[in-house]
Amino acid sequence: xxNPNNISLNISHALEFIDGHALNIPTLKILSEQGxxxxxxxxxxxxxxxALKIYSTMRFIRLLDERMQAAQxxxxxxxxxxxxxxxxxxxxxxxALKQDDMIMAQYREQAALHYRGFTLEQFxxxxxxxxxxxxxxxQMPVHYGSNELHYLTIxxxxxxxxxxxTGYAYGQKLKHIDKESGELNSEIDNVTICYFGEGxxxxxxxxxxxxxxxxxxxxxxxxxRNNGYAISTPADEQFKGDGIAARGVGxxxxxxxxxxxxxxxxxxxxxxxREIAVTTGEPVLIESIAYRLGAHSTSDDPxxxxxxxxxxxxxxxxxxxxxxxWLLKQNWLDEKEDEAIKDKIRExxxxxxxxxxxxxxxxLEELVSDVYDTPIPALxxxxxxxxxxxxxxxxxxxxxxxxxx
Amino acid sequence: xxxxxxxxxxxxxxxxxMAEHPQACIFGEDVGYFGGVFRATSGLQxxxxxxxxxxxxxxxxxxxxxANGLAAFGAPALAEIQFADYIxxxxxxxxxxxxxxxxxxxxxxxxGNLTIRTPYGGGIAxxxxxxxxxxxxxAHTPGLKLVVPRNPYQAKGLLxxxxxxDNPVIFFEPKRLYRASVGEVPEEDYTIEIGTAxxxxxxxxxxxxxxxxxxxxIEQAAVKAEEAGISCEIIDLRSILPWDADTLIKxxxxxxxxxxxxxxxxxxxxxxxxxxxxxxxxxxxxxxxxERVCGLDTPYPLAxxxxxxxxxxxxxxxxxxxxxx
Numbered sequence: 001x002x003n004p005n006n007i008s009l010n011i012s013h014a015l016e017f018i019d020g021h022a023l024n025i026p027t028l029k030i031l032s033e034q035g036x037x038x039x040x041x042x043x044x045x046x047x048x049x050x051a052l053k054i055y056s057t058m059r060f061i062r063l064l065d066e067r068m069q070a071a072q073x074x075x076x077x078x079x080x081x082x083x084x085x086x087x088x089x090x091x092x093x094x095x096a097l098k099q100d101d102m103i104m105a106q107y108r109e110q111a112a113l114h115y116r117g118f119t120l121e122q123f124x125x126x127x128x129x130x131x132x133x134x135x136x137x138x139q140m141p142v143h144y145g146s147n148e149l150h151y152l153t154i155x156x157x158x159x160x161x162x163x164x165x166t167g168y169a170y171g172q173k174l175k176h177i178d179k180e181s182g183e184l185n186s187e188i189d190n191v192t193i194c195y196f197g198e199g200x201x202x203x204x205x206x207x208x209x210x211x212x213x214x215x216x217x218x219x220x221x222x223x224x225r226n227n228g229y230a231i232s233t234p235a236d237e238q239f240k241g242d243g244i245a246a247r248g249v250g251x252x253x254x255x256x257x258x259x260x261x262x263x264x265x266x267x268x269x270x271x272x273x274r275e276i277a278v279t280t281g282e283p284v285l286i287e288s289i290a291y292r293l294g295a296h297s298t299s300d301d302p303x304x305x306x307x308x309x310x311x312x313x314x315x316x317x318x319x320x321x322x323x324x325x326w327l328l329k330q331n332w333l334d335e336k337e338d339e340a341i342k343d344k345i346r347e348x349x350x351x352x353x354x355x356x357x358x359x360x361x362x363x364l365e366e367l368v369s370d371v372y373d374t375p376i377p378a379l380x381x382x383x384x385x386x387x388x389x390x391x392x393x394x395x396x397x398x399x400x401x402x403x404x405x
Numbered sequence: 406x407x408x409x410x411x412x413x414x415x416x417x418x419x420x421x422x423m424a425e426h427p428q429a430c431i432f433g434e435d436v437g438y439f440g441g442v443f444r445a446t447s448g449l450q451x452x453x454x455x456x457x458x459x460x461x462x463x464x465x466x467x468x469x470x471x472a473n474g475l476a477a478f479g480a481p482a483l484a485e486i487q488f489a490d491y492i493x494x495x496x497x498x499x500x501x502x503x504x505x506x507x508x509x510x511x512x513x514x515x516x517g518n519l520t521i522r523t524p525y526g527g528g529i530a531x532x533x534x535x536x537x538x539x540x541x542x543x544a545h546t547p548g549l550k551l552v553v554p555r556n557p558y559q560a561k562g563l564l565x566x567x568x569x570x571d572n573p574v575i576f577f578e579p580k581r582l583y584r585a586s587v588g589e590v591p592e593e594d595y596t597i598e599i600g601t602a603x604x605x606x607x608x609x610x611x612x613x614x615x616x617x618x619x620x621x622x623i624e625q626a627a628v629k630a631e632e633a634g635i636s637c638e639i640i641d642l643r644s645i646l647p648w649d650a651d652t653l654i655k656x657x658x659x660x661x662x663x664x665x666x667x668x669x670x671x672x673x674x675x676x677x678x679x680x681x682x683x684x685x686x687x688x689x690x691x692x693x694x695x696e697r698v699c700g701l702d703t704p705y706p707l708a709x710x711x712x713x714x715x716x717x718x719x720x721x722x723x724x725x726x727x728x729x730x
């Protein structure tokens with residue numbers, strides 16, 4: 001890396017093109033489908049407490065998804081998106097971070113939020129967009145966020161969080177840079193992890209975010225969830241290169257590919273990635289391969305674009321079952337007890353659902369607050385006019401009419 | 406006080422802002438050691454270090470995405486887009502992200518620390534892509550603030566206000582005036598309030614309104630009008646969003662006539678918003694139709710720039726037409 005173009009000088013006199021698939025990136029797998037540590041794999045440094053917390057998070061999210069998918073079908077909430085098949089990728093990566101590292105997600109990462117401590121009630125309040133929702137009922141269901149838990153509020157536009165993660169991580173690094181030398185003067189306290197799907201990685205913001213992270217040395221872990229589909233578009237209509245991982249190398253970013261249904265592989269890879277980020281200040285790319293077992297969302301029916309046979313094939317590769325098998329072999333989990341807990345959680349979810357759907361919607365003032373730090377005069381005027389209108393026709397606006405001061 | 410051109414005034418505002426917050430960063434294309442293609446960031450990298458004043462890769466959506474992240478972290482993010490004509494690749498980050506960050510999160514997160522500086526406007530033989538005035542695109546976006554200075558004193562005071570403001574702001578710098586406009590500017594820190602217009606000259610027959618580089622043009626037109634016996638009240642809007650309707654309503658209530666002028670194309674230009682509001686608020690006081698003197702509904706041309714721009718003669722004719730209606 002000595003010439004002004006920042007390229008390696010390796011002169012050749014033979015005309016030869018590098019093959020587009022010359023890299024051939026391997027996939028890290030530690031745990032077999034039967035829950036055994038594979039030959040040649042290193043046993044993880046995962047303590048019992050963390051392992052059980054990961055498992056209980058995955059179990060909770062699966063049950064929550066199951067119930068809320070049904071709640072959408074019953075018309076009780078307007079929309080839902082499941083994490084099905086990707087619970088291990090999300091939970092284990094979140095578990096490898098510090099509690100106050102920033103998480104910037106796409107939308108299918110509710111497991112990370114629950115791992116951090118987002119409660120059942122908080123999930124329900126957001127899904128029902130009631131007045132207790134931290135987001136004040138403004139966004140569609142599943143667009144969670146929590147400042148306290150360092151989980152940036154989800155937004156629908158795909159990929160936008162990728163360069164934002166670079167900027168946020170750069171901020172996390174700033175106080176650790178020596179002004180004179182420009183080098184790190186201490187280990188970085190906190191990093192940012194940025195989740196996105198393989199479809200979102202086709203957006204321009206992916207290119208912008210990864211390139212800027214490499215050039216400006218931002219301590220961000222890019223976590224690509226390659227689950228084979230972007231709604232109906234299979235990955236082979238998304239790109240022709242070797243997945244997302246091959247691109248990381250092109251940007252000069254340390255990269256690894258993991259089996260996303262393998263809790264141990266994801267945990268180990270993310271833990272190592274964090275270590276690289278805090279000590280070097282540089283970004284890392286993890287590509288996780290895990291099949292999207294469910295539909296894209298409640299507005300989607302995958303039978304229109306993929307076969308039952310294909311789905312059945314991947315059903316057997318369940319990340320939750322695989323990790324559970326390992327826990328059972330460790331004697332860290334009791335199967336009977338586990339089933340009993342599941343029944344209890346199902347009841348809790350149903351009870352919380354019934355409570356949240358009765359909590360009233362946000363007050364009218366939340367329609368205009370937070371557009372700015374304080375409402376601008378034109379908006380204040382519109383608000384006063386709207387209040388007068390609702391007072392005139394209270395029956396047409398039952399949610400707010402009774403509560404206008 | 407010191408004599409400064411607009412670039413010096415902007416540089417001074419940035420310098421104060423960088424000294425004020427240890428994590429404030431200036432970034433964009435060529436803003437680092439070189440100091441920017443217009444030299445607005447000259448000397449700042451040497452003073453504050455390469456980690457706080459730096460070149461970015463050539464990607465506008467990346468600059469704004471990065472800026473949103475840095476601002477969400479809590480550091481003042483002072484992003485530069487080299488020409489306002491090239492802000493469009495960042496349109497999604499600005500409109501869908503910056504502007505909605507606070508609202509969509511219920512104020513769990515915000516990017517109030519974000520300030521975007523960008524040179525705008527024509528008159529420099531810049532053709533299609535070094536001349537545009539895109540303020541109206543952003544004026545349709547709740548959550549943003551838009552500010553345009555007309556001279557060095559305003560540039561420093563308004564830019565400082567933008568940086569201190571707890572909302573994302575786009576600061577449009579009239580590049581035609583970067584070096585052409587020189588004036589007395591306090592060396593110390595000061596701010597000019599965002600959201601207030603300035604009555605530059607009082608008058609009784611007609612109100613003439615513009616902002617940024619176009620102020621110079623309407624002032625020239627007003628001189629001609631005064632020679633013809635027409636007393637013009639000249640107003641500089643200064644902020645496009647939020648805009649100061651009250652000052653304008655008061656003025657038009659008095660004069661009964663209004664001419665609005667901007668460089669951007671007329672259809673859906675910000676003049677349309679002003680005209681509609683004044684028509685509603687001052688209906689009984691208006692003595693003639695509101696005139697808009699703007700760019701044509703064409704891309705910004707090169708060879709025929711002089712014909713395209715809303716120059717002082719066109720503004721003067723509109724003033725006469727309004728008074729003689």
